[in-house]
Amino acid sequence: MRRVPRWGMVCGLTLEWVALAVWVGGMIVLSGAVIPAVFNTFGGQDSGGMFLTRAFEGYHRFVIGAGGVLAAMLVGRWWSGEARVTVSVSEIMVLALMVVIAGVIIVVLHPEAAALQTQAFATKDEAAKKAAFEAFFRVLMPIRLLYMVNLALGLLLIGIRAKRMLDDDGRSS
Numbered sequence: 001m002r003r004v005p006r007w008g009m010v011c012g013l014t015l016e017w018v019a020l021a022v023w024v025g026g027m028i029v030l031s032g033a034v035i036p037a038v039f040n041t042f043g044g045q046d047s048g049g050m051f052l053t054r055a056f057e058g059y060h061r062f063v064i065g066a067g068g069v070l071a072a073m074l075v076g077r078w079w080s081g082e083a084r085v086t087v088s089v090s091e092i093m094v095l096a097l098m099v100v101i102a103g104v105i106i107v108v109l110h111p112e113a114a115a116l117q118t119q120a121f122a123t124k125d126e127a128a129k130k131a132a133f134e135a136f137f138r139v140l141m142p143i144r145l146l147y148m149v150n151l152a153l154g155l156l157l158i159g160i161r162a163k164r165m166l167d168d169d170g171r172s173s
Contacts, residue, residue: 003079003080003081004076004079004080004082009076009077009080009082009085012072012073012076012077013073013085015069015073016069016070016073016161017161018069019065019066019067019069019070019073020066020070020154020157020158020161022062022063022065022066023062023063023066023067023070023098023150023154024151024154024155024158026059026062026063027059027147027150027151027154028151030055030056030059031147031151034052034055035052038051038052038055046121049117049121050117050121053113053114053117056110057110057114060102060105060106060110063102063106064102064106067098067099067102070095071095071099074087074091074092074095086164088160088164090160091157091160091161094153094156094157094160095157097153098150098153098154098157101146101149101150101153102150104146105143105146105147105150109139109142109143109146110143112139113136113139113140113143116132116135116136116139117136119132119136120132120133120135120136
């Protein structure tokens with residue numbers, strides 16, 4: 001007997017794929033289209049930088065929602081007991097790492113970077129402005145690296161899910 005009705009699992013799996021698309025696709029669009037467009041369009045570093053800070057804050061809200069959907073569906077798929085939607089240890093580990101990295105970015109690094117950016121933009125003295133920007137870019141480098149790691153992990157998670165779909169018996173090896 002099924003613990004979850006078929007229509008419920010179809011809806012849940014659809015939401016799971018949409019969440020992965022938001023998480024991964026959002027990062028691809030931000031880094032591949034939005035960032036270059038902002039710095040090639042906006043008049044100065046200040047307005048472009050503030051726009052990107054707000055854009056990433058919006059992306060963070062989507063990532064929090066997507067992480068919630070992915071975690072809920074992971075639990076839902078595990079609880080369903082259906083072999084076709086089995087949850088693997090690798091899937092749990094990848095998702096957990098993605099959520100931890102996103103948490104570090106959203107809760108720790110991004111607020112620090114935003115504060116340093118605001119300080120750099122507000123400073124009028126050139127030497128102090130240069131020092132503030134150097135501090136800002138020191139924080140920005142690990143953020144960029146973590147975003148790229150999270151993007152790679154998201155692609156890996158999509159691959160894990162795609163492989164499972166292609167397996168004959170629904171189980172991942």
